[in-house]
Amino acid sequence: MATMDHNIVPSDLDSYWMPLTASRSFKKHPRFIVGANGMYYKDSQGNEVLDVSAGLWCVNAGHYREKINDAIAEQLKELDFAHSFNSGHPHAFRFASRLVEHFPDPLNHVFFTNSGSESVDTALKIALAYQQHKGEGTRQRLIGREKAYHGMGFGGISVGGLVKNRQNFGQLLPGTDHIRHTLDIERNAFSRGLPAHGAELAEDLLRLVDLHAAENIAAVIVEPVAGAGGVILPPEGYLQRLRDICTANGILLIFDEVITAFGRLGAASAAERFGVIPDIITTAKGITNATIPMGGVFVSDEIYNTFMSIDEPGVELSHGYTYSGHPVACAAGMATLDIYEEEQLFSRAQTLSDHWMESALSLQGEPNVIDVRTLPLIGAIELSPREGAPMQRGVEVGQKCYEKGAWVRNIGDAIVLSPPLIISEEEISQIFEIIRESIRETK
Numbered sequence: 001m002a003t004m005d006h007n008i009v010p011s012d013l014d015s016y017w018m019p020l021t022a023s024r025s026f027k028k029h030p031r032f033i034v035g036a037n038g039m040y041y042k043d044s045q046g047n048e049v050l051d052v053s054a055g056l057w058c059v060n061a062g063h064y065r066e067k068i069n070d071a072i073a074e075q076l077k078e079l080d081f082a083h084s085f086n087s088g089h090p091h092a093f094r095f096a097s098r099l100v101e102h103f104p105d106p107l108n109h110v111f112f113t114n115s116g117s118e119s120v121d122t123a124l125k126i127a128l129a130y131q132q133h134k135g136e137g138t139r140q141r142l143i144g145r146e147k148a149y150h151g152m153g154f155g156g157i158s159v160g161g162l163v164k165n166r167q168n169f170g171q172l173l174p175g176t177d178h179i180r181h182t183l184d185i186e187r188n189a190f191s192r193g194l195p196a197h198g199a200e201l202a203e204d205l206l207r208l209v210d211l212h213a214a215e216n217i218a219a220v221i222v223e224p225v226a227g228a229g230g231v232i233l234p235p236e237g238y239l240q241r242l243r244d245i246c247t248a249n250g251i252l253l254i255f256d257e258v259i260t261a262f263g264r265l266g267a268a269s270a271a272e273r274f275g276v277i278p279d280i281i282t283t284a285k286g287i288t289n290a291t292i293p294m295g296g297v298f299v300s301d302e303i304y305n306t307f308m309s310i311d312e313p314g315v316e317l318s319h320g321y322t323y324s325g326h327p328v329a330c331a332a333g334m335a336t337l338d339i340y341e342e343e344q345l346f347s348r349a350q351t352l353s354d355h356w357m358e359s360a361l362s363l364q365g366e367p368n369v370i371d372v373r374t375l376p377l378i379g380a381i382e383l384s385p386r387e388g389a390p391m392q393r394g395v396e397v398g399q400k401c402y403e404k405g406a407w408v409r410n411i412g413d414a415i416v417l418s419p420p421l422i423i424s425e426e427e428i429s430q431i432f433e434i435i436r437e438s439i440r441e442t443k
């Protein structure tokens with residue numbers, strides 16, 4: 001390995017409190033990423049590694065896209081910032097019009113945020129206010145799902161289902177509850193695509209309807225494919241069943257598509273991919289190919305029109321952020337959409353489908369591999385935890401992959417995969433061979 005370049009590497013590692021990081025161990029063996037292009041990252045030691053996570057499920061069109069970079073630079077010269085509170089600039093309106101074209105009817109309106117966490121909080125607030133405006137003010141309960149990740153705001157961790165993100169933060173939002181998760185390795189291990197078993201788990205929502213009464217439930221939020229919980233796929237028929245139960249009980253259905261929107265599953269949205277239309281979709285990440293922070297919450301005509309027809313004059317939704325619809329983010333987003341459209345990246349995962357699934361499932365039978373979950377272009381390779389040291393095997397496989405030239409993430413003992421959509425078949429083969437070798441070399 002090349003030596004560390006001390007002109008690039010900072011000497012003070014304490015001023016910056018890193019997000020969601022084991023800071024003390026990071027600082028003992030820091031790794032600095034200093035460049036990125038296409039499918040590759042470059043680190044401060046001169047290594048080039050394949051980006052197997054599209055940044056953090058967000059760089060869907062690959063790194064260093066000149067079209068986006070140029071659009072950002074041009075926008076900064078024209079209008080660096082204008083707020084959107086009772087004011088407007090054309091870019092936000094234009095970007096919104098283009099975006100909604102890619103989302104299913106009737107989700108024809110988008111509220112801009114700056115992140116996935118903000119999108120989730122925004123969606124929950126819209127759901128509560130919508131129910132009030134409909135004269136259903138008792139509908140205040142928000143339902144999430146075990147193992148869900150909905151970002152780090154108080155709303156998101158309250159409906160989220162990952163204990164580590166919840167356990168140190170007090171009472172969270174009152175009035176939340178959770179349906180069961182759909183991970184069932186015993187019945188569904190090594191499924192090719194969506195697992196066959198578990199649609200009935202959607203009926204767990206009926207348990208909560210029986211417990212709390214439908215008239216007290218405002219909304220249910222789920223990730224169509226759960227990402228940060230370890231890539232958990234919806235069983236065949238599950239999402240439709242959830243949709244039906246929500247409709248029958250007057251409960252809004254929110255899909256958190258912060259990672260699944262913008263091509264991850266072979267369509268602009270998971271809603272389109274699975275043919276199940278929620279009332280609200282939250283997005284972020286791929287909306288600007290991660291160049292400028294941005295998010296968007298897509299809502300149905302019914303929800304939007306309810307707000308637009310309330311009796312009182314003035315602000316219809318007392319919610320918004322200084323940077324909602326930031327002109328530079330909009331410019332980045334429009335250039336990103338150009339690329340997605342020109343290169344047909346929303347359907348690219350379908351083109352790569354067979355190769356992706358076969359490569360992933362070829363790991364069945366390798367040492368300690370207890371499940372492979374795969375749907376183009378997302379996946380997880382679940383390793384059995386080492387006795388007395390859960391996560392350790394996942395960490396070690398991840399380290400070995402990096403040394404061999406592929407930067408993969410481990411979530412516990414699952415190796416999770418979500419490469420940029422520009423990936424080639426050769427690169428897919430290369431990644432899975434690196435993972436195979438790394439698994440074989442790890443006890």
Ligand SMILES: Cc1ncc(COP(=O)(O)O)c(C=O)c1O
Binds near residue numbers: 120223256285
């Ligand atoms: C499904 C989902 N929702 C929300 C978020 C939070 O997004 P952000 O980190 O941009 O706040 C994430 C982030 O990974 C996510 O996967």
